[in-house]
Amino acid sequence: xxxxxxxxxxxxxxxxxxxxxxxxxxxxxxxxxxxxxxxxxxxxxxxxxxxxxxxxxxxxxxxxxxxxxxxxxxxxxxxxxxxxxxxxxxxxxxxxxxxxxxxxxxxxxxxxxxxxxxxxxxxxxxxxxxxxxxxxxxxxxxxxxxxxxxxxxxxxxxxxxxxxxxxxxxxxxxxxxxxxxxxxxxxxxxxxxxxxxxxxxxxxxxxxxxxxxxxxxxxxxxxxxxxxxxxxxxxxxxxxxxxxxxxxxxxxxxxxxxxxxxxxxxxxxxxxxxxxxxxxxxxxxxxxxxxxxxxxxxxxxxxxxxxxxxxxxxxxxxxxxxxxxxxxxxxxxxxxxxxxxxxxxxxxxxxxxxxxxxxxxxxxxxxxxxxxxxxxxxxxxxxxxxxxxxxxxxxxxxxxxxxxxxxxxxxxxxxxxxxxxxxxxxxxxxxxxxxxxxxxxxxxxxxxxxxxxxxxxxxxxxxxxxxxxxxxxxxxxxxxxxxxxxxxxxxxxxxxxxxxxxxxxxxxxxxxxxxxxxxxxxxxxxxxxxxxxxxxxxxxxxxxxxxxxxxxxxxxxxxxxxxxxxxxxxxxxx
Numbered sequence: 175x176x177x178x179x180x181x182x183x184x185x186x187x188x189x190x191x192x193x194x195x196x197x198x199x200x201x202x203x204x205x206x207x208x209x210x211x212x213x214x215x216x217x218x219x220x221x222x223x224x225x226x227x228x229x230x231x232x233x234x235x236x237x238x239x240x241x242x243x244x245x246x247x248x249x250x251x252x253x254x255x256x257x258x259x260x261x262x263x264x265x266x267x268x269x270x271x272x273x274x275x276x277x278x279x280x281x282x283x284x285x286x287x288x289x290x291x292x293x294x295x296x297x298x299x300x301x302x303x304x305x306x307x308x309x310x311x312x313x314x315x316x317x318x319x320x321x322x323x324x325x326x327x328x329x330x331x332x333x334x335x336x337x338x339x340x341x342x343x344x345x346x347x348x349x350x351x352x353x354x355x356x357x358x359x360x361x362x363x364x365x366x367x368x369x370x371x372x373x374x375x376x377x378x379x380x381x382x383x384x385x386x387x388x389x390x391x392x393x394x395x396x397x398x399x400x401x402x403x404x405x406x407x408x409x410x411x412x413x414x415x416x417x418x419x420x421x422x423x424x425x426x427x428x429x430x431x432x433x434x435x436x437x438x439x440x441x442x443x444x445x446x447x448x449x450x451x452x453x454x455x456x457x458x459x460x461x462x463x464x465x466x467x468x469x470x471x472x473x474x475x476x477x478x479x480x481x482x483x484x485x486x487x488x489x490x491x492x493x494x495x496x497x498x499x500x501x502x503x504x505x506x507x508x509x510x511x512x513x514x515x516x517x518x519x520x521x522x523x524x525x526x527x528x529x530x531x532x533x534x535x536x537x538x539x540x541x542x543x544x545x546x547x548x549x550x551x552x553x554x555x556x557x558x559x560x561x562x563x564x565x566x567x568x569x570x571x572x573x574x575x576x577x578x579x580x581x582x583x584x585x586x587x588x589x590x591x592x593x594x595x596x597x598x599x600x601x602x603x604x605x606x607x608x609x610x611x612x613x614x615x616x617x618x619x620x621x622x623x624x625x626x627x628x629x630x631x632x633x634x635x636x637x638x639x640x641x642x643x644x645x646x647x648x649x650x651x652x653x654x655x656x657x658x659x660x661x662x663x664x665x666x667x668x669x670x671x672x673x674x675x676x677x678x679x680x681x682x683x684x685x686x687x688x689x690x691x692x693x694x695x696x697x698x699x700x701x702x703x704x705x706x707x708x709x710x711x712x713x714x715x716x717x718x719x720x721x722x723x724x725x726x727x728x729x730x731x732x733x734x735x736x737x738x739x740x741x742x743x744x745x746x747x748x
Contacts, residue, residue, distance in 0.1 A: 245505030424492030
């Protein structure tokens with residue numbers, strides 16, 4: 175009997191160990207807090223490289239642990255919704271279903287013509303390679319769940335697990351930034367929004383993150399953004415780039431922090447907190463103190479090699495992640511709050527500007543600044559970028575988080591600036607970029623027809639208020655609807671649902687193809703041409719925000735989730 179008992183105990187231990195090692199794909203459990211036990215990695219397949227046990231050349235001597243303790247009380251972010259009439263509810267739900275129909279049209283086109291490939295070509299019905307690892311599929315997972323498409327969600331998970339090796343890539347180099355925000359963030363968000371019912375998603379996120387972590391194995395622990403993964407696998411020496419954008423360097427914190435929260439493994443948080451510490455040290459010593467330039471030397475940790483500053487391309491999400499990291503850490507770490515407050519005052523003084531418009535509309539746009547070498551003074555470039563339209567939502571979110579009510583109006587004017595830019599083109603869609611005339615006095619800015627005629631630098635017919643068009647494309651971008659969504663959720667102003675609907679109808683009309691939706695070449699043309707491109711963020715971001723603005727405010731509440739820069743909602747721990 176003793177022998178039999180020992181055998182039974184051994185079998186029980188083996189069964190438990192087998193479960194922990196192999197994991198079930200699906201589960202009914204849900205855990206939001208950091209696990210009470212350390213996360214146990216599944217045993218990697220024999221044909222896959224074990225990144226978790228790669229020997230580092232520059233190991234960390236002492237890990238920076240997730241901050242603990244009682245944080246600052248974070249105010250409520252979302253506005254209490256007012257009761258809607260039966261007619262308002264009917265209209266809202268009809269709009270929501272129209273957005274879902276658009277999502278399913280593009281998703282089915284992807285499934286039919288580009289399954290497990292990166293992106294669909296929505297005119298010819300082919301596929302393209304961009305970032306590897308079935309980018310559109312991973313970017314779309316949480317959107318499918320949010321829209322109630324559980325069957326599509328589960329089919330996609332199983333196809334990804336069976337068909338994609340997350341420990342290797344076809345391309346020789348890998349963008350750590352794009353992989354983090356699209357793939358890594360996508361898996362984490364799918365795990366969070368589905369209530370942790372699918373442990374396989376966390377397993378895949380860890381498998382991917384263990385690989386990405388190897389990019390931080392440099393002398394100063396700054397990551398190699400365009401990373402030769404095969405060299406790291408072969409234990410070749412590597413160093414951070416001497417020329418990397420501030421967005422690539424500063425936009426990794428949410429995803430790596432969330433994984434440490436979910437697994438209890440501090441190495442992921444340690445990796446990104448070291449970047450934050452270096453940014454904090456440099457913030458007061460750039461050519462425009464308070465902001466970081468577009469390009470920086472991550473190898474020598476020099477933040478003075480560039481004189482250009484912006485919240486647009488090459489910089490955007492570094493600033494966006496400051497208030498969001500504060501949220502994700504529950505206000506326990508004060509560093510991101512202090513860094514944001516220091517930056518936003520400089521931004522308001524030098525980067526935000528009021529454009530001169532024919533109806534004297536009081537809106538703001540976010541431009542670019544360069545430091546004049548002779549005088550040392552900042553010089554404004556009054557450009558409007560679609561990419562920078564996220565800024566209005568960022569300012570309003572931070573206004574709520576940090577209890578700065580004076581910034582809510584700044585955020586609203588930024589949101590309205592992008593809504594205006596949608597309204598002045600033939601398609602009703604904002605282009606990638608354009609220039610306007612900045613007001614000399616932001617408080618009093620009357621329209622001056624003579625000045626506008628004198629400074630127009632194009633022979634083409636342009637709407638009054640536009641000085642010149644820049645890049646006229648629309649590539650299915652989400653930033654404008656992102657800020658409109660945040661404005662609606664933080665204020666409860668339903669007129670922004672109407673603005674969102676106008677934007678959606680214009681986009682749907684101009685971009686829809688027989689297969690999916692496509693980028694267009696010229697928003698100023700009455701008949702734009704399809705560019706046969708569908709970025710993964712069309713499904714991962716743009717349509718998600720359109721759907722959520724017509725949903726109940728409790729669906730992915732801003733008081734429960736933090737969106738990464740690819741619109742992947744990460745659960746705020748309780």
